[in-house]
Amino acid sequence: MDRQALAQRYGQVKATIPEGVKLIAVSKLRTVEEIQALYDLGHRAFGENYPQELRDKQPLLPADIEWHFIGHLQGNKVKYIAPFVHLVHGVDRGSLLDDLNKRATTAGRTIGVLFQVHIAQEETKHGFAPDELRALFRQGDLNARWPALQFRGLMGMATNTEDMGQVSHEFDGLAALHRELRALHAVPSEAFSELSMGMSGDLRQALASGSTMVRIGTAIFGERP
Numbered sequence: 001m002d003r004q005a006l007a008q009r010y011g012q013v014k015a016t017i018p019e020g021v022k023l024i025a026v027s028k029l030r031t032v033e034e035i036q037a038l039y040d041l042g043h044r045a046f047g048e049n050y051p052q053e054l055r056d057k058q059p060l061l062p063a064d065i066e067w068h069f070i071g072h073l074q075g076n077k078v079k080y081i082a083p084f085v086h087l088v089h090g091v092d093r094g095s096l097l098d099d100l101n102k103r104a105t106t107a108g109r110t111i112g113v114l115f116q117v118h119i120a121q122e123e124t125k126h127g128f129a130p131d132e133l134r135a136l137f138r139q140g141d142l143n144a145r146w147p148a149l150q151f152r153g154l155m156g157m158a159t160n161t162e163d164m165g166q167v168s169h170e171f172d173g174l175a176a177l178h179r180e181l182r183a184l185h186a187v188p189s190e191a192f193s194e195l196s197m198g199m200s201g202d203l204r205q206a207l208a209s210g211s212t213m214v215r216i217g218t219a220i221f222g223e224r225p
């Protein structure tokens, strides 16, 4: 591992991100040594996609790392991450809220969640349709139903395309939905303040559309193995 190159890429990414926007270093498929090296540069928020991989790495790394789960999560794998995960970005169906709430209760903790919204023109990306979320929010107080969860905002992935106008359009749509849902007051709106959007290839567009959390892997660690 080239620590100097890592420090340089990390510095460049950090310089692009305005104050108040959270940088999540996406460390899926990265070794414990690479994560530790970024930690040693002062970074604390990391994102992982695979529950077993996260379960196996977490005990080998410093306890004050803030772990974000950003992948697709199966209900039967929630138990691997519930004891320590900070924020689950990819909540893409109601049944996952039941599983997360149950495992958070068992672990005696509260877990933060973001609703993933399907904004891309691709069949392969997971997420709620905007109308499904509107219907859920119109049912009223979400914390009454899932008391061990903290509803923190929305997450979305734009279409993987060269057409950056389309990417911006999708991110703007997510930001508008976020404003609309906050106004329904089904969750405390101060807490429901996060908009997780932006990866290495669409970071600038996401920031311009009002992202509050960016999930960056390649631009920090280099190409994934």
Ligand SMILES: *Cc1c(COP(=O)(O)O)cnc(C)c1O
Pocket (backbone or CB within 6 Å): 026, 028, 049, 070, 071, 157, 198, 199, 200, 201, 215, 216, 217, 218, 219
């Ligand atoms: C892998 C991944 C990222 C990071 O992608 P890069 O292009 O490496 O920055 C961000 N978000 C999600 C959901 C991912 O799966």
